[in-house]
Amino acid sequence: MPVKYQLRNAILSCIQSGVDPLGDIQGRGEAKADLLRALLSGANPFLISREGTGKTRLANSIAKLLPPVPSIKGCPYHDDPFWPKEWLCPRCRGVEDPINEFGVEIIDGMDRFSRIQGNEYTNYAKILGLKDIEAIRDGISPTDPRSFTGTGVFRGNRGIVFVDELPSIPTNVQVLFHPILEEGIVVLDEYNLHHPVDIILIATGNPEGFAHVNRVPRPLLDRLEMIHLGMPDEDVERLIVIRERFEPKEDYFRREETRHNHPDMNITSEFSRNRIAVPWWVLDLIVKTVGYTRTCKNFESGASIRGGIKALDHAISSAEMRGARVVRLADATKGLKLALRGRTTIIPDLIGFEEDEGVIFKRIDRVIEDLVRFALTRIADETLNHLAIDPMTLKEAVINGDPGVRLSKRVKEMGEGVGEVDPGSSEWKYALIEFLANILALKGVLSENEVSKRFFVPQVFVDERRRGLKGYK
Known part of the structure; x- marks a missing residue:
């Protein structure tokens, strides 16, 4: 089942049970409602807010809603055991029977959560991947897909890709997200490879950022739902300050x-x-x-x-x-x-x-x-x-x-x-x-x-x- 449908089911189950799907986030009722509307519609949210307003916590809360799913054991792209062979990563596709070869494991939502930190140095390698020098040293051609190691988007395959400060990423790099959001594929021209991915993209931006850093291209913005996540009121902020204060736990460092x-x-x-x-x-x-x-x-x-x-x-x-x-x-x-x-x-x-x-x-x-x-x-x-x-x-x-x-x-x-x-x-x-x-x-x-x-x-x-x-x- 595609990740957007998994998330829909999880949200609706919470609503029917009278449980707040985003209970980890206090206050901000209107913003949370807009976010749930977007996710139920299969859309990709773009959260506009100041730093320290809980954007990362919110993205983590969404990832935690995702149910456990089976995956080919050890697969860096979280390949589904039931996917056709052409959808699998180079490692899993390279063997006759990946299930028999590697086995199957169950991974939860946080295992499929990938964060990409946006800044002026965010590039192709951080969003998609880079060449595996070890593989090339072992004789694999630099243009062979097996010499490619996926990073940001691939690590969030079948889950959440959280792009923090999207507007800070150079515009010519932001366009890498176009085919991912439009067609659900990653285009790797150098390897003559179009690899399918199944993700929900959650992007964030600072409201001050649009005047000072690279703008988000209109075609990309057209594929995102902009949501303002404001500061909570004083009473809610008080509760957050109390809840998040530093208090060491006895089991913090050991089992x-x-x-x-x-x-x-x-x-x-x-x-x-x-x-x-x-x-x-x-x-x-x-x-x-x-x-x-x-x-x-x-x-x-x-x-x-x-x-x-x-x-x-x-x-x-x-x-x-x-x-x-x-x-x-x-x-x-x-x-x-x-x-x-x-x-x-x-x-x-x-x-x-x-x-x-x-x-x-x-x-x-x-x-x-x-x-x-x-x-x-x-x-x-x-x-x-x-x-x-x-x-x-x-x-x-x-x-x-x-x-x-x-x-x-x-x-x-x-x-x-x-x-x-x-x-x-x-x-x-x-x-x-x-x-x-x-x-x-x-x-x-x-x-x-x-x-x-x-x-x-x-x-x-x-x-x-x-x-x-x-x-x-």
Whole structure:
């Protein structure tokens, strides 16, 4: 059965069972619906989205839907045992009975998933294949199909070929996909060979890329269905950041049966990152700050979802380095600086030109910290509105250094954090008092100078080169 029909059956079976076929991808309902329409129609999707939006995960999810199929054992092209001989690869075609010679194996969808990374160096060899020097050395003619080793498309035969950043591939190379999508064949003129392939092509492109890199030829674009995969909303992004955070698994490096032989390699609960509690306000601060990099006028380009994932990882690591069990605002700020330096581009006017790199890095960090402060201001507004408590009551709790059971419970119930949360611990109380003190400082109820003597307070960015330039939202 052709791979497009296999995928149709798998998708429809999920729908009839009430299961989301693309459950690994959270949010983006409209884009997922368009993608399913395209796949059910036997079309090839072209996903337009920014980096870090889950394109690769989405392609993997589609590959996982494919059912296991029989294949001639060891065949690099995943030849079907029931195919006619002229459809087989040179290796399988070169013997009288390939089933008897090599045997049959069952391969799943991920075994038939091939990724081609598009860039200016992507060429014929990466998409189709290259000459096998060993075969030529053994006396096989360079024009004999047996001297050809298939790569990208052939490795995805009977499955998914994922072409990441299609527009980045030179136009004269992109045309190699025309006969594949139109007729289901790979044309190898040098070998006088037209080889059938059975694939679903999933391509991606950056929305900014069409203005800066090679365009996709119209005949090729006419064979693709363009789908916009946007950024998820804040709540969904929060869930993704939590789910994708770094947490070593005990069986990550070895099989279960070998674990007892290497007790020193076991990852004990003592060092599990789940021990570290991340309060909801810290998690919100990370997600909001990363989100604002995409809309703030002082950022030429913002961070992807991956920026939030790594910022959370780094914040937890900062707490571990302090020997602490609760992540604080300072940990989150340090994590955001580390995660966003290379994932964002700040406008040159704020960074400066031809200066010492140390100065530039410090200025980048200060701009990021200012954005953290801006995000914290928004969280402060939401918190005060939700709690509906007189700020003077909060001021008393901060001055006394004790939020009390009732206030602690109300704040904790405002959101879900990460890790082992103990609202009664001294660390948790300190983190909460720090958060409340920042709220009151931002609202002018407490002196920021006084608060900063006891707690971390993110600072406003002031460009010393331009008098009076503060804040930039």
